[in-house]
Amino acid sequence: MERTVYCGQPRANDDGSEQTLVGWVDSRRDHGGVIFVDLRDHTGIVQAVFDPETAAAAHAGAGDLRSEYVVGVRGTLRRRSPEAVNPKMATGEIELVVRELEVLNVSKPVPFAIDDSASLTENVRLRYRFLDLRRPLMQRNLRVRDKVCRIARQYLGDRGFVDVETPMLTRSTPEGARDFLVPSRVNPGNFFALPQSPQLFKQLLMVAGYDRYYQIARCFRDEDLRADRQPEFTQIDLEMAFSSSNTITDLVEGLVKTVFTDVLGRSFDEPFPRMTYDEAMARYGSDRPDTRFGLELVDLTDLLGASEFKVFRAAAEGGGVIKAINVKGGATFSRKDIDDLGSYATGFGAKGLAWIKAQGGEWQSPIVKFLSAGERAGLAARVGIEDGDLVLFAADTVKVVRAVLGALRCKIAADHGLIPADAWNFLWVIDFPSVEWDADEKRYFALHHPFTAPKPADLDRLESDPESVRADAYDIVLNGTELGGGSIRIHRADVQSRVFALLGIGEEEARHKFGFLLDALSYGAPPHGGLALGLDRMVAMLCGSESIRDVIAFPKTQRAACLLTEAPSTVDTAQLRQLGLKLDL
């Protein structure tokens, strides 16, 4: 049977038309005489009616139907009588009066209902992913994903971007994440790496004169998983030659606005605000601040650094900071609530969590007795303490204080409904430092990656004062999630060599591992830059999903396994021998 119309399509004015529908049996209601079967495909559900008097054979067959049988039905669409209309269904004003039924396949009883009502554990969903994906919610999610990709291709294609594929089998790189390795049979003892991103190849394409490149690119990173991190994920990756960072961010802003407008059906006219890295870290304790709510960090180091409270004084004297957030109305928090926040803070490196509760005109607090009248007055003024507030303090190194208060403000906002439901707070974070000192390894690390260009004005301080050098880099943030990031790249071999040197990548190592890049940069590389958007995260946010697993057809579990195929798996020793590999576990 060949379909003439999808299940979700028939409407009242199709009354009388002859149609053939195919799909899955969503449910069967057998009244002894007439039988109703809801037939489902990805477009929706329509009711088919089997009448024993007008179509005896079809009716007999319908009695044997079970959930998820695959059937074709042919008959006449008929407008339902007014009392039989189902206003809950898009097709509820009409039904198919079946004349002919063909069972295309049977189905075992399914382990869970193919609808969105059941709350399923992820275990079951992933083991039966092919059924999970049949559910309307997942159908919608993957179709939103497809839509985003098509919009991106259209948008970028219209603007002269060329889609170029880059290798999946490439060479391992020293910086960044752990690589997935692929042994080379032809070259025993040698390995390919799966790309962490097409970064170097797109730069080579710039050198090659493809001045606008894009790719919807799979990327691989062998690191531990999170709700928003999978070992393989997808980026909308793009690169432009002869463009400033403003040109690139404007272009990407236009792309993102187009995507969100088309998918969500609402407009995003306002330009995305810009915030420097320093400001983001100071006010929000994060380089991807969630600006949908307040709870901003207030610096109190100058005010309380000399106080009698040892923890504060020690932090200030040790070069650290004292900061606080004011939880408006937080005086209602119980002692247990505050203790729980304390242990949450400990998880981010805090040694404790000092607090002041302003209630009934008094301050309840374990620390207030250490504060002078002047310190108290200054504190009240700067933090804006009013009756009913709860102030939480962190005093430690800059890094710890940012991490602790940055995490606390997000947790408190989430737990207490401070986040507006339909807010979409886009934000550009700019002026990142180029490098960061790693105290453990005693060397500088690139905050973005080693190919990020320093701002020209800062370039002469690269050797003398590296930490003051800003990168010409930009991240796009939405509601506290990093949607993507990019930068202007280094396009001169001499600058690239200086940055490698700063990062402790010696000349010989650089030549060995990045010789091809340095080589390419020395043959007329144009100035260029680009950006990559995390497709999975973007689609997850558009779908309202907490996890990117809900927008990936076949994701891995947190232990990096596929419950459906049971990958990864062991292999034959013969296979290993061909590759010249021996296991040593």
Add this chain to the structure above:
RNA sequence: GGGGUCGUAGUUCAGUUGGUUAGAACGCUGGCCUGUCACGCCAGAGGUCGCGAGUUCGAGUCUCGUCGGCCCCGCCA
């Protein structure tokens, strides 16, 4: 590597202080039912309480280990 949480019927869950035969809902099977759409009514089947040790007269319940799902720290743009 670490912290937290969960694992009981096909599914989602309940299961008291350790105590007889481990329950509910939905689903499933059979029967009845001609306008339902969460159809209804009657009957029934269905359990390695993740797995393994231990404590105990007795373990779904307590202890230890282990496997697995999820969340987080570290790690990772």
